[in-house]
Amino acid sequence: MTTSFPDPAAIVPLIEDAATAPSMHNAQPWRFLYRPATGLIELYGDPARAMPHADPDHRALHVGCAAALFNLRVSAASSGWGTDVRLLPDPDDPWLLAVASLRESGPGDSDLGTLHAAVRRRHSSRFPFTEENIPPALLDGMRAAALLEGCRLAVPDAWHTDTVLGLVHDSEHREEMDPSLVAETMAWTHAGTPDEQTRPDGIPVNAFGPKRSGRGGVVRDFGRSRRIPGRGWAAFEQNPHIVLLGTSGDKPDDWLRAGQALQRVLLQATADGLVTSMTSQPLEWPALRWTVRDPGSAMTHVQMVIRLGYGPQGPTTPRRPVAEVLDIR
Known part of the structure; x- marks a missing residue:
């Protein structure tokens, strides 16, 4: 039986969710490539959005891109898809950070899907919090x-x-x-x-x-x-x-x-x-x-x-259009 992978239009909401992830200075240093024929989503770091002074080894860039990858996994799970992830799959291309292979959802994906409601609600809050203890x-x-x-x-x-x-x-x-x-x-x-x-x-x-x-x-x-x-x-x-x-x-x-x-x-x-x-x-x-x-x-x-x-939610911060961060091939 041949698996039918999502068409490009169905991938757009997944990338929109992925792009809500935090990143250093909200630089959003990620690019995604979707291959509809194989159901592969490739995640690339964007060196043009690196911080050469604050992050010379690109550690924070990797962390931000991986946060976007996790959002992608959550969004895919909420849409009925599982993801098998390989990190740094090509030693000759260090900017290819990960590949997520879409597959039919399995039992292990349900926990990820339950986090989907928090994806768009999460915002960094730089306001005072209360002194209330956390349970x-x-x-x-x-x-x-x-x-x-x-x-x-x-x-x-x-x-x-x-x-x-x-x-x-x-x-x-x-x-x-x-x-x-x-x-x-x-x-x-x-x-x-x-x-x-x-x-x-x-x-x-x-x-x-x-x-x-x-x-x-x-x-x-x-x-x-x-x-x-x-x-x-x-x-x-x-x-x-x-x-x-x-x-x-x-x-x-x-x-x-x-x-x-x-x-x-x-x-x-x-x-x-x-x-x-x-x-x-x-x-x-x-x-x-x-x-x-x-x-x-x-x-x-x-x-x-x-x-x-506990305290006030932070405001939403601007996000790059999907057309800037997603390619289809």
Whole structure:
């Protein structure tokens, strides 16, 4: 019996879902190629959207693309399709990050499909959260989500959290002293109102959130280096809830697993009523990154610091049209 694969029009919603994934500075550094005859969806990294100063080895680019890959898996499952994924299938083409083969849905795909409702609801929130504790059962669910993708999620204790907060602030000061990093960040942010935006990517001004009053926050301030009329101040939570997502290795395949685990954790958190944001500043400095991890943990390499809790949802951020990120052959 010959399998009939979806026609190109049916793939468009899957790619739209995939493209809602988070990426560094919302650069959306992915391209998809669909082959209707074989049901293959190829995922490519886009070097034109790389961050040569903040992400010279393309670690964050791989993580963002893999988050989009996980969204694709979820969207396919909700549409009745399973996906068999191969990471880095062509050693001669390092920008071909993964291939997803569509197949008839099986029993193992149902859990992915249940996350679909969270795909469009998940937005990074750079606003203050409450001090309310997160139930242990929800944290356990996120740990399990990371394990399903071959990664680990650690909940740091008070001293470790304070260490990470110090590293976040240290990295902020380092960035301020590096004109090339400041310029790179500003190139991916919008200074005007959403109505004045002209590009379908980057961080819009309404997603910056308020300026931080005091030292408690762990949110990246995309408006730190420019004056934005009308932007207010707010006190962020003094004891933020953070979790660390990590891997035992630190190669491109590890980054791709981490990106899928990241998105699975974010979608699980969203489904459980939590809001989230991510911080990568200390991970962008080799001298700081190794100190983010707990030396007593089996997690050798931290791939993302995730802030989570209860608070306002972040706004939607602009997305590139499907025509820019999807080719059909």
